[in-house]
Amino acid sequence: MRIGFIGLGIMGQPMAKNLLRAGYTLTVATRTPGKAEKFASDNSALGSIRAVSTPADVAAASDIIVTIVTDSPDVVDVARGESGIFTAAKPGTIIIDMSTISPQVTSELAAEAASKGIFWLDGPVSGGEKGAIEGTLTIMVGGDSDALEGARPVLSAMGKRITHFGPAGKGQAAKLCNQIMVSVNMLAVCEALTFGAKEGLDLNTLHQALTGGAANSWALDVLGKKIIDRDFKPAFMIRLMQKDLRLVMDSAYGSHTPIPSTALAHQLFSVVEAEGRGDDGTQSLARVFESMAGIKEV
Known part of the structure; x- marks a missing residue:
């Protein structure tokens, strides 16, 4: 299973490292130039990882895409932007947005994803940097239950308590x-x-x-x-x-x-x-x- 990861901040970096330790192949990108390349270089000993330039590049190489960025406009740009995920993701792709954003924006993005045959899960987290490092995050999920089951092994590499609250937006x-x-x-x-x-x-x-x-x-x-x-x-x-x-x-x-x-x-x-x-x-x-x-x- 090929995993994409977008967003390598205080939370994203340890979460991505845990996916590498779990044996997943990662394609990573950030909005800050050079940050993804440095992360890939610094963590190549943990597993198979490469850095690319855009969310679209991540989407083209991934079956499941994890995003964890700052705010609603950032997620919208990652998804809908000129080089966003939606421009390159294949039908059947699962997007797991682990940012904390607006439930309403989440519902809108999930509906747009569904129109393209893509699954959108909102999975914001609690547990802080310590939980991200230790892989013990609490993950609150909204979205399709079958997509959640498909993504559960990936989520389990980053968190210990995964709770499904219903349709898109309910995790937020x-x-x-x-x-x-x-x-x-x-x-x-x-x-x-x-x-x-x-x-x-x-x-x-x-x-x-x-x-x-x-x-x-x-x-x-x-x-x-x-x-x-x-x-x-x-x-x-x-x-x-x-x-x-x-x-x-x-x-x-x-x-x-x-x-x-x-x-x-x-x-x-x-x-x-x-x-x-x-x-x-x-x-x-x-x-x-x-x-x-x-x-x-x-």
Whole structure:
């Protein structure tokens, strides 16, 4: 089975490496000139891999194509562009878009793919860079169930929990539910640690206690410790979280769903962005709470 891979960022690179380790032949491309060539050269010892120039070149050489890029317009360009996948993909090709994008855009692309005899699966992921490296991502899938079964071995090389939510777009909707919980949880962690600091508690001791009880979460366990250690390097950048939250806000507006907690998280993250820290990890939100509480930056 020939696999194409488009998008070699923080998540895409380890995911592609896991496909090589699983024995798949890869054809890769990126929108950044030279990046695919360097990746192919650096990872040739892992398996059969070659770099090409365009999504169309990837499509011409692949049975299954994985895409993981930044936003809806990027996916549209990869699929529909002048040298996009749709110009060269053969009927029966399975496209797995693992980006986090608009459910509505996903449904439109899936319908266009179907008109060409191509299967479109949306398979956004959760688990961060660590999950991508370890091949333990949670994958939320929308699209044709038979196509999913055909693609399952490929997905299993990158993730451990693969859940089918229904037709195209439903995987994206599930991922947005994930982002609602992640963002609001991050807000709560920042608020609790700021309160603890103002109360004079040792934050390492507090972290140890809270991670042993009902308050524990990935955000507290991993990102809470980073806040305490003043480590704001990104596992997931604030600007990307904001992109996802804008998708949530747009979808919620369309379905008349109130999301007050998410709206607050979105506004507070925007403060960090306004300070020029959009490339920080989401844990940098703690600085906003500390500033409001009169805690000076260490």
